[in-house]
Amino acid sequence: MTLTRLRWALADARVMTRRNMTHVIRTPEEVGIYFSLPIMFVLVFGYVFGSGMNVPDGGEYREFLLPGVFAMTMLYGMGATGTAVALDVGRGVVDRFRAMPVARSALLTGRSVADLLRALLEMTVLVVCGLLVGWEWHRGLGRALLAVALVLALRVAVTWIGIYLGLLVRNPDMVGTIVFPLAFPLTALSNVFVAPELMPGWLGTVSEWNPLSSTVAAIRELFGNPGLAGGGWATEHALLLAVAWPVLLTAVFAPMAVRRYQRLSR
Structure with a gap:
């Protein structure tokens, strides 16, 4: 009986994943707008400000920038x-699915899997864009694929944070208003654009322990890109933290999202 229910839940999750990916395919303009921001960062910081940026170990700034x-x-x-989650809640999609013979877990599972597939598509486009502007990896295909896996692990953790926010706020306009004040400081206080050792002492420490910085430092090491000179314990153990932070964030926010979903349903 348990095995049958598991198969049922997996089948429903597959249907929900296909539904979410269909929405992405039918709104290519949304995908285009979504990709424009990182491409703009590459062009502006890589070409306009790149000549004035310092990389601690003297490497090329565009190679330093792309992993970030x-x-x-x-x-x-x-x-x-x-x-997307807030739209489903606001439009009554959650209520409709609950009135159908659909596994309760399928909606959240389908959303997380669809976002992971979308993230894989995003990474493919960004890697191609990076290669076109002169970025490359230097330590073999195996380590490059491991770096991509670490980036996707971060995306899984972020997905569950997004699901929780969408269920908590339930207003699509408010979600965007909340996300930017959360994401911008995490980006600014990280090693995405500037190495922590070039920041003031306390700010550099905050930057090093930023979950985003751990993933960036780890994938720079795996890609063989510059930016690893100096740093404290967090930088020296970036690979460990790049695994630990996503696991911790997922362990915290996935149960919170499920609990919020159950309360919302009631």
Whole structure:
């Protein structure tokens, strides 16, 4: 009986994933707008300000920048996730699905899997964009794929934060208003654009322990990109923290999202 229910839940989650991906395919303008921000950051910071930026170990700034853009794009995906969930709640989609013979877990599971697939598409586009502007990896395909996996792990954690916000706020316009004040400080107080050792002492410490910084430092190491000179314990153990932070955030926000969904349903 348990195995049958599990198969039923997985089948329903697959249907929900297909539904969410269909929405992405039918709104290509939304995807285009979503990709424009990281591409703009690459062009503005890489070409306009790149000549004036310092990289601690003397590398090329665009190679320093691109791993940060990869992780930053995953962070800002929280807004798209939260908005989509809030739209489903506001339009009564959740209520309609509850009136149908659909597994209760399918809506949240389908959303998280669809967002992971979307993140994989985003990473593919960003890697191609990076190669076109002169970025490349230097430590082999295996380590590059591991770096991509760490970025996607961050996206999974961010997805559950977005799901929780969408269920909590339930107003698509408000979700965007809330996400930007959350995501912008995390980006600014990180190693995405500037190495922590170039910041004031206390600010550099905050930047090093930022979850976003851990993923960026780890993938820079795996890609063989510059920006790893100096740093404290958090930088030296960036690979460990790049795994630990997403696991911790998922462990905190996934149960919160499920609990909020159950209360919303009641």
